[in-house]
Amino acid sequence: MMIAIQHLTKRxxxxxxxxxxxxxxxxxxxCGLLGPNGSGKTTTFKCLLGFTRPDSGTLLIDGKPLEPxxxxxxxYVPERSALYDWMTAAQHVELQRRSFxxxxxxxxxxxxxxxxxxxxxxxxxxxxGQQTAVALVLAFxxxxxxxxxxxxxxxxxxxxQRVVMDLMIDAAANGATILFSSHQITQVxxxxxxxxxxxxxxxxxxGVVDSLKSDEKIVEAIFDDAVPPVDGxxxxxxxxxxxxxxxxxxxxxxxxxxxxxRQVEDLHPRSVSVLDLNLEDIFLGAVGPDNRVExxxxxR
Amino acid sequence: MTPVxxxxxxxxxxxxxxxxxxxxxxxxxxxxxxxxxxxxxxALALDLTINPNTVARVYRELERDGVIETSPGRGSFxxxxxxxxxxxxxxxxxxxxxxxAVREARALGLQRPDVEALIGRLLDxxxxxxxxxxxx
Numbered sequence: 001m002m003i004a005i006q007h008l009t010k011r012x013x014x015x016x017x018x019x020x021x022x023x024x025x026x027x028x029x030x031c032g033l034l035g036p037n038g039s040g041k042t043t044t045f046k047c048l049l050g051f052t053r054p055d056s057g058t059l060l061i062d063g064k065p066l067e068p069x070x071x072x073x074x075x076y077v078p079e080r081s082a083l084y085d086w087m088t089a090a091q092h093v094e095l096q097r098r099s100f101x102x103x104x105x106x107x108x109x110x111x112x113x114x115x116x117x118x119x120x121x122x123x124x125x126x127x128x129g130q131q132t133a134v135a136l137v138l139a140f141x142x143x144x145x146x147x148x149x150x151x152x153x154x155x156x157x158x159x160x161q162r163v164v165m166d167l168m169i170d171a172a173a174n175g176a177t178i179l180f181s182s183h184q185i186t187q188v189x190x191x192x193x194x195x196x197x198x199x200x201x202x203x204x205x206x207g208v209v210d211s212l213k214s215d216e217k218i219v220e221a222i223f224d225d226a227v228p229p230v231d232g233x234x235x236x237x238x239x240x241x242x243x244x245x246x247x248x249x250x251x252x253x254x255x256x257x258x259x260x261x262r263q264v265e266d267l268h269p270r271s272v273s274v275l276d277l278n279l280e281d282i283f284l285g286a287v288g289p290d291n292r293v294e295x296x297x298x299x300r
Numbered sequence: 301m302t303p304v305x306x307x308x309x310x311x312x313x314x315x316x317x318x319x320x321x322x323x324x325x326x327x328x329x330x331x332x333x334x335x336x337x338x339x340x341x342x343a344l345a346l347d348l349t350i351n352p353n354t355v356a357r358v359y360r361e362l363e364r365d366g367v368i369e370t371s372p373g374r375g376s377f378x379x380x381x382x383x384x385x386x387x388x389x390x391x392x393x394x395x396x397x398x399x400x401a402v403r404e405a406r407a408l409g410l411q412r413p414d415v416e417a418l419i420g421r422l423l424d425x426x427x428x429x430x431x432x433x434x435x436x
Contacts (some may be wrong), residue, residue, distance in 0.1 A: 210314035276312025
């Protein structure tokens with residue numbers, strides 16, 4: 001396991017930003033972290049990187065607690081720019097060269113070009129998107145083994161958002177392990193093989209994106225008359241949620257949708273269908289119906 | 301030249317299933333021919349902008365299904381097993397479409413004899429017997 005977060009808890013005053021969070025990410029995997037604002041994504045990153053001290057829990061990178069040597073091969077792009085206002089992109093790159101033995105000058109030049117950045121412009125004269133781009137150039141120029149990216153595509157246009165995904169894909173194909181957060185679910189559906197959904201400081205759903213899509217389904221049945229009693233289904237652990245309205249029964253199924261569909265058929269409905277869910281449906285289902293009115297920021 | 305694969309990440313159908321389906325289809329249609337080399341995992345992942353582990357899983361499953369073979373250091377190739385292999389792949393692709401249609405018919409409440417009659421009509425249209433004119 002490249003990254004292991006075990007039972008992480010972090011409180012700010014009486015408020016728990018993260019409470020009992022567990023997450024494991026395999027080497028070479030890209031894990032996308034989804035969650036409403038305030039669900040604990042950034043706090044988790046800060047704890048993982050040692051910027052803030054957790055109240056409890058264990059954080060391991062490559063099986064070991066964070067140690068200075070780990071920073072040699074780790075890149076972090078924070079949500080808000082951590083660049084010096086008065087320095088140019090070229091000066092930031094130079095600082096990176098002096099700080100990291102793994103720094104790759106040719107790669108840094110290539111990345112500056114990919115993002116069409118003027119190396120001689122000072123940070124304060126760059127747009128928010130350009131600042132993010134500089135941070136990404138620095139992050140990928142050291143060819144890191146571990147990348148932690150907090151909303152790496154925010155402020156970027158669709159073309160550069162695609163570039164960021166390609167950079168992550170390229171790095172993972174070369175063995176890097178990546179943890180990133182995003183409000184853009186399609187980015188997670190593309191770049192990530194692993195998704196973790198956070199709600200109120202906990203991981204509420206976690207798994208391989210494709211496996212979640214195989215498992216999570218809606219079994220929908222239409223009856224000629226009112227839906228009959230469905231007590232058996234209501235208590236089935238495979239059923240996440242049951243909706244009944246008039247002649248329609250909808251079961252949100254965690255797994256085994258075919259078996260649930262057969263069970264529903266025994267109630268002699270007029271028709272039964274198994275409907276696929278995309279990651280957005282799964283995400284909205286996992287963060288709960290009462291959270292649907294919350295502002296989700298940039299969700300498409 | 302490698303055929304163009306397209307995947308829809310927003311779909312509820314897992315990406316690896318979408319891609320397996322497309323490669324099998326390309327083999328069944330002859331767009332990919334036996335012995336032809338497939339792109340590397342990394343190249344195809346970057347081409348489609350999807351996760352490399354997902355592409356690796358596709359190649360593993362295609363190898364298990366006998367559609368491709370991978371030799372370490374050389375790459376992945378469509379298996380040169382000629383007609384029978386391509387036939388089986390075509391069967392696979394067609395079966396998935398039929399399964400989808402039959403499921404839909406069942407969800408719509410059609411009974412078995414209805415479905416049989418429906419398929420009979422379609423067969424008459426697309427596979428007319430030798431002494432019949434094709435119907436339109």
